[in-house]
Every structure is written in C-alpha cells, then in structure tokens.
Amino acid sequence: MISLLDIAERTHTGEKVDDKTWDMGLFQTISELVKRYDIKFPGDHTFINTDDSLVERAFAAGLECLERLGIFCLPTKRRVRLNRDEILTAIRDAPREILMGEGRDQRVWKQRKIEGKERLNVCPGLHTPYTEELAPLVVKNFAQIPRADFIEGFNFTKVDGREIIGPPLEVYASRRQLGWMREGVRKAGRPGLAVVYYPINTRAEDLICVMDPDYGLRRTDGILLSLLPDLKMEEDMLSAAIVYEEYGSFKLSGSFALAGGFCGGVEGAIVEGIAKPLAAMIAYRDTIHYTGVEHIHMLNARQILLPGVNWARSVVNQALNRFTHTNCMRWIIPTSGPGTELNLLEIAMQSLEAPINGMNLYAPRHCRTTVNHGQTPLEAEWMIEVSDAVIDEGIDRQGGNELLRRIAQRLEGKKPAQGYDLTDCYDLIYHKPRPEYERIYFQVKKQLNEIGLKLS
Amino acid sequence: MDPAYTPQAEKELLESLKAAIVEIDADRAKEAAQKIIAAGIDPRKAINYSIKKAADTVGQKFDCGDLFLAHLVMVGDLMDEVSAILEKNIPSDQLVKKRVIVIATVQGDVHSVGKNLVAVVLRAGGFEVHDMGVDVASSLIIQKAREVKADMIALSSLLTTTMPYQKEVIDDLASMGLRGRFRIMIGGGPVTREYAVKIGADGYGKDAFEAAEEAKKLLA
Numbered sequence: 001m002i003s004l005l006d007i008a009e010r011t012h013t014g015e016k017v018d019d020k021t022w023d024m025g026l027f028q029t030i031s032e033l034v035k036r037y038d039i040k041f042p043g044d045h046t047f048i049n050t051d052d053s054l055v056e057r058a059f060a061a062g063l064e065c066l067e068r069l070g071i072f073c074l075p076t077k078r079r080v081r082l083n084r085d086e087i088l089t090a091i092r093d094a095p096r097e098i099l100m101g102e103g104r105d106q107r108v109w110k111q112r113k114i115e116g117k118e119r120l121n122v123c124p125g126l127h128t129p130y131t132e133e134l135a136p137l138v139v140k141n142f143a144q145i146p147r148a149d150f151i152e153g154f155n156f157t158k159v160d161g162r163e164i165i166g167p168p169l170e171v172y173a174s175r176r177q178l179g180w181m182r183e184g185v186r187k188a189g190r191p192g193l194a195v196v197y198y199p200i201n202t203r204a205e206d207l208i209c210v211m212d213p214d215y216g217l218r219r220t221d222g223i224l225l226s227l228l229p230d231l232k233m234e235e236d237m238l239s240a241a242i243v244y245e246e247y248g249s250f251k252l253s254g255s256f257a258l259a260g261g262f263c264g265g266v267e268g269a270i271v272e273g274i275a276k277p278l279a280a281m282i283a284y285r286d287t288i289h290y291t292g293v294e295h296i297h298m299l300n301a302r303q304i305l306l307p308g309v310n311w312a313r314s315v316v317n318q319a320l321n322r323f324t325h326t327n328c329m330r331w332i333i334p335t336s337g338p339g340t341e342l343n344l345l346e347i348a349m350q351s352l353e354a355p356i357n358g359m360n361l362y363a364p365r366h367c368r369t370t371v372n373h374g375q376t377p378l379e380a381e382w383m384i385e386v387s388d389a390v391i392d393e394g395i396d397r398q399g400g401n402e403l404l405r406r407i408a409q410r411l412e413g414k415k416p417a418q419g420y421d422l423t424d425c426y427d428l429i430y431h432k433p434r435p436e437y438e439r440i441y442f443q444v445k446k447q448l449n450e451i452g453l454k455l456s
Numbered sequence: 457m458d459p460a461y462t463p464q465a466e467k468e469l470l471e472s473l474k475a476a477i478v479e480i481d482a483d484r485a486k487e488a489a490q491k492i493i494a495a496g497i498d499p500r501k502a503i504n505y506s507i508k509k510a511a512d513t514v515g516q517k518f519d520c521g522d523l524f525l526a527h528l529v530m531v532g533d534l535m536d537e538v539s540a541i542l543e544k545n546i547p548s549d550q551l552v553k554k555r556v557i558v559i560a561t562v563q564g565d566v567h568s569v570g571k572n573l574v575a576v577v578l579r580a581g582g583f584e585v586h587d588m589g590v591d592v593a594s595s596l597i598i599q600k601a602r603e604v605k606a607d608m609i610a611l612s613s614l615l616t617t618t619m620p621y622q623k624e625v626i627d628d629l630a631s632m633g634l635r636g637r638f639r640i641m642i643g644g645g646p647v648t649r650e651y652a653v654k655i656g657a658d659g660y661g662k663d664a665f666e667a668a669e670e671a672k673k674l675l676a
Binding site for chain 1: 518519521524529530564567569572573589590615617624648662664665
C-alpha cells in the first residue's frame with residue numbers, strides 16, 4: 001500500500017486548489033459520475049437495495065471519483081492525487097479482521113457479509129459529551145454490555161473543574177478521558193476491553209498524548225482518525241496516523257457521506273460514500289469505518305426520514321462489502337432524543353438495516369447530542385436485540401424492505417422528539433432504564449412484534 | 457418606466473428574472489436583468505421582489521431536499537452578479553446597503569459543513585457574507601469584522617472543546633470596547649441557546665434556517 005510518507009509529501013507537492021474550487025469541483029465531478037453510471041433512486045418504498053448491477057456501477061463510480069479528485073489537504077490547500085493502481089492495491093491489502101483488546105476481552109472485529117448469518121460486532125457507545133462527574137459511571141455502564149467489543153471515548157467541557165481551552169488543557173483532558181475509560185472498563189469487570197480514543201481536538205498533540213500502555217491508550221486499543229466530509233484531510237491527523245502505525249493501535253474513521261452537501265443528493269452521496277472509506281484507509285490507514293450516507297437535514301433533526309437515504313446507505317455498504325475488505329459499521333444516529341418512542345423506532349430501523357447490508361453496529365446517539373444528552377445504555381442493548389432478531393429470523397433484503405416500510409409508516413409525518421438527559425431516563429447506579437422509559441421500550445418492542453419482527 | 461410596459465408585462469419580466477435565478481440559468485438571469493433596466497422598471501423592485509423571492513424559493517427547495525449546498529453557492533453567486541447589474545442603475549444615495557456578516561469556525565476547529573450551510577443561506581437571504589473559513593483566531597475575526605464594517609459576527613463550533621473560543625471573541629470585543637458594535641450569533645453541534653445566553657451572545661441558530669431568521673431579527 002502507498003506509504004503514509006508518500007501521502008505526507010503529496011500534501012506539500014500536490015496541485016494547489018482553493019476551498020471553493022475543491023467544493024464545486026467535487027459537486028461537478030460527482031454529478032457527472034451519477035449521470036454516467038446511471039445511479040438513480042428507484043422510489044419511495046425502497047429502503048434496502050436489491051439491484052446488484054447498480055452496486056457494481058456505484059463502486060466503479062466511487063473508484064473513479066477518488067482517482068479523478070484525490071483528497072484535499074485542508075491546511076496546505078493541495079490535492080493529494082492517487083492513481084488507480086494505488087487505490088486498488090490499498091483495497092487489496094486492507095485487512096478483513098482487526099484484533100483488539102486483551103486477555104479474555106480480546107475480540108476479532110470482522111467484515112460482515114450482506115444478509116450474513118453471524119452475530120455482529122458491537123461498539124455500544126459513547127461518542128457523546130459527558131460531564132466529568134458522570135464519566136466513569138457512564139463508561140462502566142456501557143462496558144457492562146456483554147456484547148461490547150470495544151467502547152469509544154467522549155468529549156467534555158471541564159476537567160478537574162477547569163474549562164478546557166487551549167492545547168495544554170486539551171492534552172491534559174485527553175489523558176483524563178483515557179484514564180476514565182480504563183477505570184470504567186475495569187469497574188465493569190472488563191479490564192482488557194479495547195477502548196477507542198475520541199479526540200478532544202484534532203491537533204497532533206491531542207491525538208498523540210494519550211499513548212500510554214499503563215494508564216492510557218494501549219497498543220491493543222484504537223483511535224478515531226476521521227476524514228472530513230467532501231474528501232478532506234488534515235495534516236495533524238496524518239502525523240498521528242504515522243505515529244500510530246508504529247505504535248500499533250487500530251484506527252477508525254467516520255466515513256459516511258453527507259447528502260445535501262457538496263456531494264449532492266442521495267445518489268451523489270453514494271459516490272462519495274464509497275470513495276471516502278477508501279481515501280481514509282489510504283490517508284490515515286483507518287481499518288474500521290462508520291460508513292454509508294446521512295442527510296444534512298436529518299443530522300440537524302429537521303426531518304426523521306427523507307426519501308432515498310436508507311437506500312443510498314444500503315448501496316454504499318453493499319458495494320464496500322462486495323468489492324473491498326472495508327470493515328463497515330452502522331453508526332445509529334436517531335433524530336429523536338433518548339427516552340422517547342420515536343428514538344427507539346428510529347434505532348430499530350437503522351439496526352434492522354445493519355446485518356442485511358453487512359455492517360457492524362456502532363454507538364447509537366442522538367444527532368443533536370449535547371452534554372449528558374445523547375444516549376443511554378438501553379439504546380445500545382436495543383440495537384443489539386433488533387439486529388440479532390433480524391439474523392435469527394434470516395431476514396433478507398426483500399423482507400427487510402417490507403419491515404422497514406412498516407416502521408417508516410409509523411414515523412411518517414412526525415417531527416423529531418427532543419428526548420431527555422441520560423440521568424432523567426436511565427439509572428446508572430443500577431444499570432437499568434427508569435420505569436417510564438422501560439414502559440416505552442416494551443411498548444416499542446410490542447409494535448415491532450406486531451410489524452413482524454419477532455423479539456423475545 | 458417605459459410606457460410600452462404594462463403592469464402585466466412588468467410582472468412577467470420580474471417573474472422571468474426570479475425563475476432564471478431559481479433555475480440557476482446565468483445567461484437568462486443577466487438578460488432578464490438587462491431587460492428590466494431597458495424597460496425602465498425601478499431596479500429596486502427587481503431586487504426586492506425577483507431576487508428576494510428567488511432566494512425564498514431556493515431556500516424551500518433546499519429544505520425539502522430538491523437542491524443541495526452547491527446549488528445554494530451557485531445561486532448566491534448569481535444573485536451577486538444580477539444585483540451588480542441592477543445596482544448600477546440605482547443612484548448611490550438610494551442604494552440600500554446590505555447588512556454585513558462575518559462568519560467563521562472558531563480557533564482549533566476545522567469543521568466547516570454547518571458553517572458553509574449557514575453562510576450560503578445567509579447570503580441567499582440578502583446578507584453580504586464574508587466567510588473566513590475554519591480554525592480562525594479571535595483577533596483575525598475581529599480584525600475582519602472591523603475592516604468590512606460588519607453588522608454581525610457568526611461563530612461556529614462543532615467540538616465541545618472549541619466552544620470556549622466563541623466566548624473568547626465576545627470577551628475580546630468587550631475588552632476592546634467594541635462589544636456594542638457587532639451582534640454576535642453562535643451555533644454548531646454541541647452549542648445550545650442556553651450556552652449562547654450564558655456567554656453573552658446576542659443570538660443562536662440551531663440550524664442554517666434558524667440562523668437566517670435569527671440574523672434577520674437581530675439586524676432588523
């Protein structure tokens with residue numbers, strides 16, 4: 001695979017491009033590819049793609065997109081060009097499995113098959129900001145979920161009572177995050193569970209300071225080094241990638257495309273959604289990705305559902321599964337907040353798609369998360385429950401479409417619910433939902449049974 | 457106005473300009489603008505009707521997913537070009553100055569999607585927008601705001617750890633005795649209205665559309 005040092009050189013020798021030229025060039029290139037490869041949303045009731053020839057065309061479009069555009073290095077304003085051979089070699093050499101964690105908590109994180117029959121790998125949380133008072137207890141609660149294969153860190157605004165501002169306090173806070181993560185997994189009885197560092201900030205010092213086999217990030221842990229939307233990369237992330245390649249930690253990327261943005265609509269997002277994890281693998285050596293398509297209006301909680309988004313996500317993940325070793329995760333991002341019926345229904349929809357499209361599961365979290373308001377352990381357990389039921393029932397793409405259509409009917413016309421703070425709907429001391437939330441959970445479970453998904 | 461143009465004909469010309477902008481047809485839009493001037497129609501009507509209505513329509517189309525961010529950029533560029541044609545025919549003392557907004561993602565933060573969206577929606581809403589990009593220090597934001605005689609500074613932050621830099625801009629303005637010169641609006645993923653109030657911002661936008669409405673209210 002092309003060396004990270006080659007990438008580093010190209011961030012300084014590549015063609016100079018200004019931001020607007022890059023953004024509009026991305027839009028024009030992707031629009032042209034969508035037309036030429038005939039990528040078209042078939043219609044409202046399609047949530048999961050069943051057109052295999054479309055998947056082939058989409059993959060070809062994604063490859064060509066990356067070959068023609070390259071990656072944009074934000075600080076140097078240069079295009080990092082990649083030729084087809086380099087891209088194909090990277091696809092060939094990328095690992096299918098990632099070993100993580102230690103001792104009895106060691107896990108193998110695997111690429112899934114479309115309509116696969118194996119239980120999914122799971123990261124139950126966090127990727128959500130918490131106050132430092134709640135931090136260790138929150139980590140413990142999520143790490144107690146038996147199916148957790150790794151757990152991700154979180155952001156926060158104060159450390160030791162001080163507001164976090166500026167690199168020195170960011171570095172201190174970053175190391176505290178890992179300290180709380182390690183403490184939380186120990187308290188949960190899972191000392192070897194892999195933790196993934198969620199960057200407090202994306203400066204190189206914030207990314208690298210947490211390496212510490214005794215109290216921080218072990219070699220068997222991971223770090224989130226994400227490519228930005230619109231195929232943009234950061235030099236500091238690349239610096240961290242170079243260091244972590246030697247250290248040994250695995251790396252994750254947020255590799256979904258944002259429909260409504262510069263990639264265009266859902267069809268354009270398919271093209272970027274395929275190109276982006278490949279770019280992240282090459283630029284940062286990321287081996288696990290949350291993949292697919294989201295929509296600007298859904299991430300802003302303006303709409304619960306938009307036509308074509310589920311379908312586009314499905315095409316991306318099917319393409320990545322069929323033609324690459326990309327390890328795809330479904331980041332479950334409901335538009336409604338925790339503690340609500342709508343939140344659980346949205347999570348059910350997204351969790352149902354995951355095993356059918358060949359994706360593992362990742363950190364259900366409200367799209368407009370704020371401090372202590374984003375997720376509870378119940379949603380993580382719920383996503384596992386739903387996806388397990390899909391696998392146990394042997395639900396295929398056709399069956400999945402029908403179930404999703406029925407759930408979508410219950411969401412149509414509704415606006416996202418605000419939801420509740422974590423401690424308002426979940427008891428972290430006794431690791432259970434509060435009675436009202438539990439009642440809602442059973443109600444939603446009943447609804448899914450009525451819809452046709454057998455949950456115990 | 458040329459007496460050959462009836463009110464109906466005037467309306468059709470104004471509508472044709474609006475339609476050309478919505479369809480992002482630069483040649484047709486510029487031609488329509490020229491025709492409006494040639495017809496002796498008050499160019500302010502075209503600005504207040506055709507361009508404004510086009511911006512509203514484009515905003516609605518974006519909101520329902522028919523148009524995307526790049527379209528808003530193109531419409532913004534086209535609106536600027538058409539305005540320039542029309543404004544040449546308005547006496548300078550009658551030109552209504554656009555309200556000016558400087559927007560940036562704060563220091564230490566390189567996230568731009570939300571900020572880009574707000575910038576294009578504000579521009580489409582008739583504001584003159586100076587987008588400073590990402591990871592911008594407080595001093596540079598204030599310098600720019602002074603240079604362009606901004607009416608408002610809009611600050612975006614997607615990381616909880618960069619939110620304090622929004623406060624820094626407000627505090628720096630206060631220490632320079634400039635706080636009263638600029639309205640401050642903040643936004644971004646983890647940012648809330650409560651936080652905006654806490655740090656002394658004037659306004660908060662939960663998303664691009666709310667930000668545009670908030671800007672209109674604050675700068676009315």
